[in-house]
Amino acid sequence: MKIPTFRSIIAAAAMCLALIPALAHTTDYSSFYTRLPIKLKTVTAPSIPGHEVSIADFGGCSDGVTLNTEAFAKAMSHLAAKGGGRLTVPEGIWYTGPIQFESNIELHLERGALVLFSENLADYPVVASDWEGLTTHRAMSPLYAIGKHDIAITGDGTFNGNGQKWRPVKKGKMTEGQWKALLKTGCVNEKGDIWFPNERIREIYGDKEKQAAVHHGDKATVEYAHDYLRPVLLSFVRCRNVMLKDATFENSPAWNLHPLLCENLIIDNVNVRNPWFAQNGDGVDIESCTDVLVVNSRFDVGDDAICIKSGKDKDGRDRGIPCSNVLIEGCTVYHGHGGFVIGSEMSGGCKDIAVRNCVFIGTDVGLRFKSTRGRGGIVEDIYVDNIKMTDIPGDALIFDLYYGIKPGAPVPPVSEETPSFRNIYINDVTCRHAGRAALFNGLPEMPMKNVVITNSMFRADKGIELNHVDGLTLRNVTVTTPGEKITRGEGVRNVREEK
Numbered sequence: 001m002k003i004p005t006f007r008s009i010i011a012a013a014a015m016c017l018a019l020i021p022a023l024a025h026t027t028d029y030s031s032f033y034t035r036l037p038i039k040l041k042t043v044t045a046p047s048i049p050g051h052e053v054s055i056a057d058f059g060g061c062s063d064g065v066t067l068n069t070e071a072f073a074k075a076m077s078h079l080a081a082k083g084g085g086r087l088t089v090p091e092g093i094w095y096t097g098p099i100q101f102e103s104n105i106e107l108h109l110e111r112g113a114l115v116l117f118s119e120n121l122a123d124y125p126v127v128a129s130d131w132e133g134l135t136t137h138r139a140m141s142p143l144y145a146i147g148k149h150d151i152a153i154t155g156d157g158t159f160n161g162n163g164q165k166w167r168p169v170k171k172g173k174m175t176e177g178q179w180k181a182l183l184k185t186g187c188v189n190e191k192g193d194i195w196f197p198n199e200r201i202r203e204i205y206g207d208k209e210k211q212a213a214v215h216h217g218d219k220a221t222v223e224y225a226h227d228y229l230r231p232v233l234l235s236f237v238r239c240r241n242v243m244l245k246d247a248t249f250e251n252s253p254a255w256n257l258h259p260l261l262c263e264n265l266i267i268d269n270v271n272v273r274n275p276w277f278a279q280n281g282d283g284v285d286i287e288s289c290t291d292v293l294v295v296n297s298r299f300d301v302g303d304d305a306i307c308i309k310s311g312k313d314k315d316g317r318d319r320g321i322p323c324s325n326v327l328i329e330g331c332t333v334y335h336g337h338g339g340f341v342i343g344s345e346m347s348g349g350c351k352d353i354a355v356r357n358c359v360f361i362g363t364d365v366g367l368r369f370k371s372t373r374g375r376g377g378i379v380e381d382i383y384v385d386n387i388k389m390t391d392i393p394g395d396a397l398i399f400d401l402y403y404g405i406k407p408g409a410p411v412p413p414v415s416e417e418t419p420s421f422r423n424i425y426i427n428d429v430t431c432r433h434a435g436r437a438a439l440f441n442g443l444p445e446m447p448m449k450n451v452v453i454t455n456s457m458f459r460a461d462k463g464i465e466l467n468h469v470d471g472l473t474l475r476n477v478t479v480t481t482p483g484e485k486i487t488r489g490e491g492v493r494n495v496r497e498e499k
Contacts, residue, residue, distance in 0.1 A: 029266065029293055032329055036354055037383045037425065040325045043266050043293045046150035046241040048106045051085030053078065055094065062092025067118065069097035076102050084150070089113045089157060097123035101145035101236075109157025109247055117142040119165045121227050128217075129235065130260060133287070133312025133345030136215045137222045141235035141258075149240040158248040159233065163278060166230035166253035168205060169195045173277035197227075204228035232258040232285075239263075244270050251275070256301065257284040259292075261321060267294040276335045278302030283336065285309055288321040288348055294328045305336035305363065308353060309345045310377065316347025317376050317416060326353040333360045338368030339389070344403045346419065347377040356385040363389075366396040366431065370403040371419035373412065373443065379419070384426045392434035396458055397426070399448055400441045401468075411444045422449040429456040436460050437479050442468030444491055453477055466492045473498065 030042045053075060054060075060071035072087075076099075079085045084104025091112030099107070099115075109115065118124075121139070129138040142161050145151055153159075171179055171193040179195075186197050189206065196202035204210050204225045213221035214229065222229075233252035236242055236259045243266040249256050250273035257272060259265050267284065274281035281302025286292055287309040299305040310316055310323045323346075333339040339360035342350050360366050366389045369379065389396055401419055412418075421442070431437070437458035442448040447470040454475040458464075463481045466472070468491035475498040479485040488495070 027268075029295075032293060032295060032327060036327070037385075038352055038354060038381065040327055040352065040354065041291050043264050043291055044241070045266060046106075046152050046243050047104070048086060048150060048152055049082075049084045049104060051079065051082050052088060053085065054088045054090060056090065060094065062090065062094050064093030064095055064116065066095060067097065068094050069118075069123065072096055072099045076100065076105060079105050089115060089155075098140045098142050098144050101143075101148050101151050103148045104150045106152040106154055109153075109155035109159075111156040113155065113157030115157065115159045117160065117162050119162045121165065124231060126222055126226055126229060129231075130237075130287075131254075133309060133347065134215060134315045137217065138229045139226060139231045139253075141231040141233065143234040143236075145236045145239050147238045148236075151236070151239060151241070152243040152245065153247055154243070154245045156246055158250060160250055161233040161252040163230075163233075163251045163253040163274070163281075165197055166201075166227070167197070167279050167281075168201065169277055169279065171195070200225075200227045230254045232256065234258060235260070236262055242266070243268065246270065248273065252278070252281065254280045255282040255285050258287065259284075259289050260287045262289045263291055265289055265292045267292075267297060269295070270297045272297065272299045272301060272305075274301040276302050282307055283333075286323055286326065287311070287345075288319060288323055289326070290324050292326040294326075294331060296330045298332045298334070299336060300334040301336050303336065304338045304341040304368065305333040306331060306339065307341040308350050309343070310348030310350055312345040312347055313374050313376070313417075314347075316345060319348050322349035322351055324350070324352045328353075328355040329357055331358045333358070333363050336363045338365045339363040339387075340366075340384070341368040341370070342379055342382070343370040344372060344375065346371055346379055347375045349377045350379045351381050353381070354383045354385075355387070358387050360387065360389040360392065362391045364392070365394045365398055366392050366434065367398070367426070367429075368395075369399045369421060369424075371401050371421070372403045372405055373419070374417050375419045376416045377419055379421045380423045382424045384424075384429070386428045388430050389434065390432040392431060394434070395436045395439050396429070396431040396434040396460065397438040397453075398441075399451070400439065401443045401446070401448075402441055414445050418443070418446050420446050420449075424451045426451070426453045427455055429453070429458070431458045431460065434458065434460040436462040436465065437481065438464040440464075440466045440469045440472065442491070444468055447491055447493075448472070463487060465489065466495065468492070470494055472496070475499075
């Protein structure tokens with residue numbers, strides 16, 4: 001009988017350890033799914049093997065100057081060949097181009113680690129992508145994965161997208177001093193009210209024909225328009241078993257986090273930040289995903305904060321995949337155009353969504369539901385509970401199906417292009433102050449249907465305004481306002497006020 005050597009024993013033990021999932025991913029999320037008004041599938045953490053390496057093992061350098069794109073690629077390739085594992089990024093400034101994920105891999109940022117993405121726009125090749133619900137082309141996202149499974153980003157570090165190198169800026173969103181400082185670089189449009197990082201971005205921004213050519217995939221135009229095609233910071237497409245936990249994501253070129261067509265997604269205790277003037281600077285846009293949990297996270301951004309989408313117009317209807325089975329729990333939103341938002345790209349539909357125990361502080365709008373003619377899609381079975389708001393300059397609650405268009409146009413017949421919002425239940429909303437308590441602005445051909453608001457209190461400069469609503473219940477709802485508590489416009493039917 002051959003006696004095993006010490007070295008062989010150690011090697012065998014290492015192999016066994018490599019098969020053990022990382023301890024960080026044994027979190028049980030089932031407790032978040034208790035006492036829900038609808039049955040949602042409980043999400044589960046991804047399975048990541050215990051094998052661990054450091055980016056420094058692959059030539060990575062944290063001096064904030066050395067480009068680490070190749071080091072990240074080598075580390076990802078090494079882990080993929082081993083069946084997966086954890087790639088650790090120690091403290092320091094890690095300057096890099098895009099990081100492309102492989103399956104079964106966790107990217108872990110230790111405290112004090114800053115991953116700073118390259119300010120050289122040429123480091124981001126153009127790829128087929130989606131933008132605002134349409135199939136198109138964009139520059140590759142700094143954090144990028146397509147068709148992967150069991151991937152995670154964890155740790156207390158920060159990802160910074162160097163978004164100011166891509167984004168236009170509107171003068172009206174800056175102080176005079178900020179605007180003067182900005183004008184020392186870049187260029188402006190003819191009116192002088194929009195700043196651009198470079199001339200090519202300014203040119204394409206004002207050229208609708210070139211934008212259309214990009215959408216239709218004209219290769220020469222796509223290459224020419226590269227700098228205009230600013231990416232989202234994180235793009236995970238058709239991925240399964242995904243977790244973002246504890247990290248900070250900030251300063252994105254466009255949207256910050258964009259999971260698209262993903263399944264079993266967890267966003268837990270993350271910080272999402274963009275300058276408040278960041279153009280299209282959304283927090284998280286969950287698009288056509290299923291089985292999603294967003295929990296205990298903080299958002300301070302330049303556009304909508306927590307947003308549900310499912311594609312735009314014909315592209316979204318042809319995809320036909322709704323955003324469904326989503327739970328958002330215990331999140332705080334500071335600046336943002338909307339705290340929780342559905343739309344306006346919702347052409348594939350949105351259903352079975354629960355939002356509860358959230359706080360909105362100073363968002364332009366609190367709960368925001370938006371769409372328009374041409375979208376199509378059905379938004380239904382939405383449950384909102386225990387939302388606290390303060391200092392909301394706009395509406396605490398808004399349903400606007402005239403997003404981007406003006407009332408008064410001829411009323412078209414109902415078709416697949418007609419959006420529909422129905423069966424929406426809102427309970428226990430406390431709004432300390434808003435410009436208006438609520439606006440319901442449905443379509444004449446498709447009014448809002450079966451909206452129930454219960455046990456809520458709104459203090460606002462204006463009350464509730466109703467247009468084209470068929471079926472609204474206000475049960476134990478208090479509106480404190482100097483003027484009319486409820487103003488009824490056109491097409492208002494079946495409104496009940498109950499104590």
